[in-house]
Amino acid sequence: MVFPPSDNKLFDVVHFAVNHSTLLNKNATLNMGPQQYQTIQLLSFATMVSSISDVIIATCKHYENATGNQQSFLNVAHDIWDSKNWEILGVTVMFISLPNWHYLQLPVGLLPAVGKNATDCTAQIQTIISCYGVSQKDIFSSINDTTNLAVKTGENVSGKKGSCGMHLVDLSMEHATGQSK
Secondary structure, X not given: OOOOOOOOOHHHHHHHHHHOOOOOOOOOOOOOOHHHHHHHHHHHHHHHHHHHHHHHHXXXXXHHHHHOOOOOOEXXXXXXXXXXXXEEEEEEEEEEEOOOOEEEEEEEEEEEOOOOOHHHHHHXXXXXXXXXXXXXXXXXXXXXXXXXXXXXXXXXXXXXXXXXXXXXXXXXHHHHOOOOO
């Protein structure tokens, strides 16, 4: 599977992953040239995307067959990690793969964050998850922290209002125990 930049948004995700990969030790002696190594990485990533997409599609179809309707079954988590030199948006999907009932928590993408506003973050998250065939109607909830940016982005991604219950409980406990004011 090859994804030329003009034909598929996935190329941008793959290109970033390949060019910023910590898997390639620049000091290592390789029996192949850098272009061949990059091609192998691209194909490996494309295979991973294809495999994850297959599981998501099969689970979606299983829910549809069982209920007669499309069901929201995915949880999407996102966060931005930043430092002096980098701001990187990471996205993870979580769901129970049916019919075998395996709980899957899969990191599906990293991109340099283009902005720290809900519109930019939402667009980047949608770019990543669309590579796996995921649309808003597949998303049950968004898991995010309680910052305004994260809450708004989560609402945009999932189409549902609210914060992640886990983060709300944690914040409540911090206030109740005096650890946060």
